[in-house]
Amino acid sequence: MHTSEQQGNIARVFYTAVPVTQHLRYQQLAQSHTENLLLFPLADALLALAQQQELHDGLLLFVHGQCVDLLLLRQGQVHAAKRLRRFDDEANEQQRLASAIERIWQDEANTEADLVVLEQAPGQLTH
Secondary structure (H helix, E strand, C coil), X not given: CCEEEXXXXXXXXXXXXXXXXXXXXXXXXXXXXXXXXXXCCHHHHHHHHHXXXXXXXXXXXXXXXXXXXXXXXXXXXXXXXXXXXXXXCCHHHHHHHHHHHHHHHHHHCCCCCXXXXXXXXXXXXXX
């Protein structure tokens, strides 16, 4: 639960829903590790990276493993967050991802927008 507000006889609760299968997978993952485990929404993690890079208007791409996480910001607000997956290392698959990113860039970003690409360093762990 993120927050709750009481307005007269009405209580408004804001939370993130997780499908049962995903919750069970998280639970199993947490029980199989002795170290701390943090779970957070993709958009929040990407927003933290964008703020670290001082990105206010534009597109952030975080490349790691077989994924490209994308965050589109307009005036400092999240406009879109998406994960694109690469299914193999073939050139046509690289072109498919590049085309998808280019479409988002052309359709959603304005001409003054910045593009920031971050890549996972070799040896960094992700789950």
